[in-house]
Amino acid sequence: MSRTGPLDLLIDQSRKARDSAGRALAEERQSHEQAAGQLATLQRYRNEYCDRLQQAMAQGIAGATLNDYNLFIGSLDKAIDRARGLLAQQQERMDSSSEHWRQRQRQLTSYSALESRRAHQEQQLEQRRERRMADEMTQNLLARRPRQDDNNPQ
Template identity: 50%
Template sequence: MSSPTPLDTLIELAREARDKAGQMLANERRNQAQLATQLQTLNRYRLEYAGRLQQLLHTGIDPATLHNYQQFLGSLDASIARAHQAVNQQHQRVTAGQQHWQQQQQRLSSYTTLTRRRADEHERRAQRNERRQSDEMTTNAQARRTGQGFTEQGS
């Protein structure tokens, strides 16, 4: 096996960068899923709590308990707003991660295409040389046959 060329080294580095970008993207997607789950949980909890407050309002509630429920619902709303913001920011990180991975993949593809083109060119040259040698052997063989014919006729 021949020693690695600088292009082989570039391909290996590009492959490692692409794989690392893929791992980072997978982590960002996992984080996005976790944040979305947390947001759903907060929304569900808020709905349940608001439902309890509605029931208490129908059956009767003292002002202190009403105030506590309203305060808690306010803090839940603030938490939901922060969770929405976190989900949106994470979505942006996932999008950036996807773009980064695609760039790394394109870079790797460019290098492998270049390698393939070089190998194809090398193969074409080898075939051309082989045809040239074959043509020379055929020409030499014909020349020998033709030369033998002249010596036999000249004798």
């Protein structure tokens, strides 16, 4: 028996909200992965430049070139700090989005449990009705059946 009542509407809305929160969480995770990738790229680039600087210093390097290396590595350090900050912010957004999704999932689970209980109660009620009807039919059949005592005149 399919019914569309207030609880069914709540379940539908809750499911849509949960799905929307799931999509938002997926986007936040993707952004987090991108931010982590950018940070890793900057760190790798910095390490490569430090290695180049070490090699150049081992072979002998002009003061101006050494200064350029140091300035560039300093700018990479600032970019790495900014990338770390962005990654931390993205982690917070992702955590918040994850909690929002969990709340929507709990809400949907609660509504679904209420719907299951309602359906179970309806099923029990229907079974009672069927038993009552079967009992009434049996009583009617027994009431119509002639008694053996009535058929045997003494």
